[in-house]
Amino acid sequence: MPSPFFVTAQQFDFAGPLPLRGGAQLRDYSLAVETYGTLNAARSNAVLVCHALNASHHVAGVYAGEPDNLGWWDNLVGPGKPLDTEKFFVIGVNNLGSCFGSTGPQSVNPDTGKPYGADFPVITVEDWVDAQAVLADRLGISRFAAVIGGSLGGMQALAWSIRYPKRLANCIVIASTPRLSAQNIAFNDVARQAILTDPEFHGGHYYEHGVVPRRGLRVARMIGHITYLSDDDMAEKFGRSLRADDLQYGYGAEFEIESYLRYQGDKFSEYFDANTYLLITKALDYFDPAREHDGRLERALAHTEANYLVASFTTDWRFAPARSREIVRALLDSKKRVSYAEIDAPHGHDAFLLDDPRYHTLLHTWFEQIHREVQA
Amino acid sequence: MPSPFFVTAQQFDFAGPLPLRGGAQLRDYSLAVETYGTLNAARSNAVLVCHALNASHHVAGVYAGEPDNLGWWDNLVGPGKPLDTEKFFVIGVNNLGSCFGSTGPQSVNPDTGKPYGADFPVITVEDWVDAQAVLADRLGISRFAAVIGGSLGGMQALAWSIRYPKRLANCIVIASTPRLSAQNIAFNDVARQAILTDPEFHGGHYYEHGVVPRRGLRVARMIGHITYLSDDDMAEKFGRSLRADDLQYGYGAEFEIESYLRYQGDKFSEYFDANTYLLITKALDYFDPAREHDGRLERALAHTEANYLVASFTTDWRFAPARSREIVRALLDSKKRVSYAEIDAPHGHDAFLLDDPRYHTLLHTWFEQIHREVQA
Numbered sequence: 071m072p073s074p075f076f077v078t079a080q081q082f083d084f085a086g087p088l089p090l091r092g093g094a095q096l097r098d099y100s101l102a103v104e105t106y107g108t109l110n111a112a113r114s115n116a117v118l119v120c121h122a123l124n125a126s127h128h129v130a131g132v133y134a135g136e137p138d139n140l141g142w143w144d145n146l147v148g149p150g151k152p153l154d155t156e157k158f159f160v161i162g163v164n165n166l167g168s169c170f171g172s173t174g175p176q177s178v179n180p181d182t183g184k185p186y187g188a189d190f191p192v193i194t195v196e197d198w199v200d201a202q203a204v205l206a207d208r209l210g211i212s213r214f215a216a217v218i219g220g221s222l223g224g225m226q227a228l229a230w231s232i233r234y235p236k237r238l239a240n241c242i243v244i245a246s247t248p249r250l251s252a253q254n255i256a257f258n259d260v261a262r263q264a265i266l267t268d269p270e271f272h273g274g275h276y277y278e279h280g281v282v283p284r285r286g287l288r289v290a291r292m293i294g295h296i297t298y299l300s301d302d303d304m305a306e307k308f309g310r311s312l313r314a315d316d317l318q319y320g321y322g323a324e325f326e327i328e329s330y331l332r333y334q335g336d337k338f339s340e341y342f343d344a345n346t347y348l349l350i351t352k353a354l355d356y357f358d359p360a361r362e363h364d365g366r367l368e369r370a371l372a373h374t375e376a377n378y379l380v381a382s383f384t385t386d387w388r389f390a391p392a393r394s395r396e397i398v399r400a401l402l403d404s405k406k407r408v409s410y411a412e413i414d415a416p417h418g419h420d421a422f423l424l425d426d427p428r429y430h431t432l433l434h435t436w437f438e439q440i441h442r443e444v445q446a
Numbered sequence: 447m448p449s450p451f452f453v454t455a456q457q458f459d460f461a462g463p464l465p466l467r468g469g470a471q472l473r474d475y476s477l478a479v480e481t482y483g484t485l486n487a488a489r490s491n492a493v494l495v496c497h498a499l500n501a502s503h504h505v506a507g508v509y510a511g512e513p514d515n516l517g518w519w520d521n522l523v524g525p526g527k528p529l530d531t532e533k534f535f536v537i538g539v540n541n542l543g544s545c546f547g548s549t550g551p552q553s554v555n556p557d558t559g560k561p562y563g564a565d566f567p568v569i570t571v572e573d574w575v576d577a578q579a580v581l582a583d584r585l586g587i588s589r590f591a592a593v594i595g596g597s598l599g600g601m602q603a604l605a606w607s608i609r610y611p612k613r614l615a616n617c618i619v620i621a622s623t624p625r626l627s628a629q630n631i632a633f634n635d636v637a638r639q640a641i642l643t644d645p646e647f648h649g650g651h652y653y654e655h656g657v658v659p660r661r662g663l664r665v666a667r668m669i670g671h672i673t674y675l676s677d678d679d680m681a682e683k684f685g686r687s688l689r690a691d692d693l694q695y696g697y698g699a700e701f702e703i704e705s706y707l708r709y710q711g712d713k714f715s716e717y718f719d720a721n722t723y724l725l726i727t728k729a730l731d732y733f734d735p736a737r738e739h740d741g742r743l744e745r746a747l748a749h750t751e752a753n754y755l756v757a758s759f760t761t762d763w764r765f766a767p768a769r770s771r772e773i774v775r776a777l778l779d780s781k782k783r784v785s786y787a788e789i790d791a792p793h794g795h796d797a798f799l800l801d802d803p804r805y806h807t808l809l810h811t812w813f814e815q816i817h818r819e820v821q822a
Contacts, residue, residue, distance in 0.1 A: 325731065
């Protein structure tokens with residue numbers, strides 16, 4: 071196990087306005103960013119990593135003095151890793167509306183001098199991509215060697231290829247979907263309802279009340295967490311194991327799975343922002359590039375120019391392989407270059423964050439090929 | 447469509463003690479009961495219908511003056527229906543701990559003169575079956591022609607066959623499972639956490655505070671409801687349909703599925719008791735007849751004498767067909783008589799409540815055969 075490398079976060083400030091799909095605009099905004107590796111002279115080796123619901127710009131490495139705070143995709147990104155920072159200039163950016171340093175509901179609204187709270191505008195995947203494109207301009211990157219993401223990050227990669235077809239050579243979409251199903255939206259809405267009906271939510275202005283809708287956020291995370299794991303994996307890891315020797319006939323954490331989920335919910339509710347949770351789940355619900363093309367995804371993809379890699383995991387029931395195949399089918403129908411891998415992995419949706427050897431070999435090989443293209 | 451028949455509920459009072467698996471006992475208790483049809487002279491045509499989470503003794507028909515309050519399995523039970531009340535004496539009983547007339551958390555604790563609330567003891571499937579057996583004694587029924595149930599009701603039927611092998615000729619277990627999976631328990635626990643952390647829960651003594659933990663109960667029901675429907679059925683019924691013409695970019699009920707689920711949650715939270723919800727989900731979690739036999743279900747079933755019908759539905763992901771097959775396999779391994787039907791139906795777990803023709807034909811045929819046995 072190589073020792074982690076040290077990284078520092080940067081803040082980039084932008085004078086807007088950034089027009090948003092929902093009709094609002096952000097006057098001024100900041101993005102929290104990390105970069106790893108070195109941009110080559112031709113500025114052709116940049117890779118953008120897009121994050122999912124609860125992650126951030128802290129993709130890899132550790133901060134000095136925080137040895138346990140490892141980047142969320144550190145197993146993939148770093149020196150000698152599949153996305154090799156000795157070859158690529160890798161960029162992580164915290165999405166607008168998130169709670170890890172980019173402008174979001176906790177930021178001060180320049181129009182009022184108070185935190186945005188619930189007044190922070192609803193953000194879409196396309197808005198994130200637009201903000202990332204402005205960041206790329208600032209960094210002097212006109213074209214990415216690749217844009218990559220898993221889950222909601224995969225939606226951003228897909229949206230990049232549609233909105234800025236000339237600005238990425240490769241588009242890597244992992245464990246994602248071209249649009250949420252009714253069931254996906256249902257899970258998101260129950261999570262939102264848990265937050266919205268928490269008496270400490272205060273219409274989203276809980277910062278002013280000095281409280282946090284922790285109970286709602288905790289339940290929301292527990293619901294989400296169930297959908298990230300496969301049924302089999304949960305059975306394997308927890309089964310019906312009890313914490314004590316025998317049944318307790320009460321409402322404490324009696325089965326191991328209860329203890330695990332409650333712990334995950336507690337932890338999450340201490341560091342994540344409830345308004346951000348609402349906002350990001352809505353971005354998930356809204357994503358549907360085919361919507362403006364009579365539901366025909368192949369039309370939404372007609373003008374793309376990237377070389378696509380689409381990957382899914384067999385036990386992912388949140389965004390099942392069939393959802394990835396919809397993307398592949400639409401790309402094939404519009405005669406695009408696409409490779410597809412359906413990886414037999416037991417860990418459900420979370421598999422995209424884990425270092426399954428077949429999965430990492432796939433990405434390693436793919437990035438080796440991209441590196442050859444960059445050097446050519 | 448024949449007009450519904452009129453029914454009346456009865457209350458049966460029992461002087462306990464009824465010892466419970468959790469160690470407590472109920473000193474006095476009442477059961478709310480409905481019966482349909484006539485017990486024959488040989489007392490051999492009785493069928494016990496066991497209910498699932500939110501149902502009751504009101505299995506079929508309507509009460510005078512309440513034409514819309516149709517019994518929950520009225521499509522199956524009644525004159526000329528698959529479980530024909532012109533041939534069978536059918537009994538519906540509200541389970542202990544429920545909130546529709548049998549003794550439960552809302553009842554007055556004889557030891558304190560106040561409602562039990564959270565002090566109502568945790569109840570198991572086996573406790574319900576024991577109370578149903580006491581009721582059968584009272585009704586003079588020493589042996590049922592059949593015990594039938596779906597989901598949690600199927601667990602009761604299975605437990606009947608194990609606990610009282612000589613007291614039922616047929617055991618009909620529909621859309622059920624021999625034990626909850628970790629994922630099943632996880633969904634139940636998130637629902638419980640939503641209730642337990644509702645500030646209006648007051649440790650289960652909300653009756654005294656004149657409030658109801660409606661928010662928690664609403665979220666709990668929304669979570670449950672998602673697991674009752676199939677992904678495909680939800681896609682078919684709701685898809686990504688919007689309530690308005692265009693996206694709203696807010697947190698109102700925007701997609702039809704959101705509106706539907708919120709409505710279901712609202713409605714449920716108005717009539718169901720939160721303590722009962724907690725209690726029944728725990729009964730689900732605890733059910734595991736193989737537990738006392740080193741996890742070997744065939745051993746738990748070794749002394750059963752019933753003729754079994756096990757049925758499952760292809761799109762049920764709450765208690766998938768594989769779970770029913772575990773029961774069938776264990777019955778075959780212990781050389782019991784069992785028929786198994788895996789019914790291709792689109793409606794997920796809820797299918798057991800609907801009148802799919804193949805499903806109802808199966809039950810019709812099965813009860814015809816039981817009727818012939820009863821007459822023989």
